[in-house]
Amino acid sequence: MNITGRLTRDAEVRTTSQDKQVVTFSIATNDSYRNKQGERIEQTTYFDCSYWISPNVAKILTKGTLVELTGRVSARAWTGNDGEAHAGLNFHTSNIKLHGGGKKLETVQATPQTGSNTTTGQGTEDDLPF
Numbered sequence: 001m002n003i004t005g006r007l008t009r010d011a012e013v014r015t016t017s018q019d020k021q022v023v024t025f026s027i028a029t030n031d032s033y034r035n036k037q038g039e040r041i042e043q044t045t046y047f048d049c050s051y052w053i054s055p056n057v058a059k060i061l062t063k064g065t066l067v068e069l070t071g072r073v074s075a076r077a078w079t080g081n082d083g084e085a086h087a088g089l090n091f092h093t094s095n096i097k098l099h100g101g102g103k104k105l106e107t108v109q110a111t112p113q114t115g116s117n118t119t120t121g122q123g124t125e126d127d128l129p130f
Contacts, residue, residue, distance in 0.1 A: 005029035005069075008046065008063065011061035013058045022050050023057055024051075025051075026048050030043070030044050047073070047089050047091040049091045065099075071095070
């Protein structure tokens with residue numbers, strides 16, 4: 001199954017009790033339709049996602065990023081501390097395709113610090129950061 005949506009928060013890497021790392025994140029998908037009265041109805045569905053293949057992907061999964069995910073859906077139900085019944089959707093991700101958006105990715109190149117690590121000023125304003 002494929003779903004496309006935007007991340008609702010930055011991805012996190014968690015370690016299980018068996019010392020396996022999993023990337024967790026949430027996405028929101030939007031759908032719209034017209035009801036019998038002709039009114040446009042917007043519907044948002046939220047998925048809690050997990051990705052087990054590589055924890056390095058968490059660095060680029062930032063809030064607002066548009067992603068296309070391949071995987072499988074499972075439903076879960078639980079009772080909250082307040083006694084209320086809750087339900088949610090999990091998406092077990094096997095493939096992630098980035099479509100952009102979200103925060104600008106920070107460059108990997110370190111920026112000069114004041115003090116002993118300053119640059120010598122050999123570059124120009126036209127130099128690319130890579």
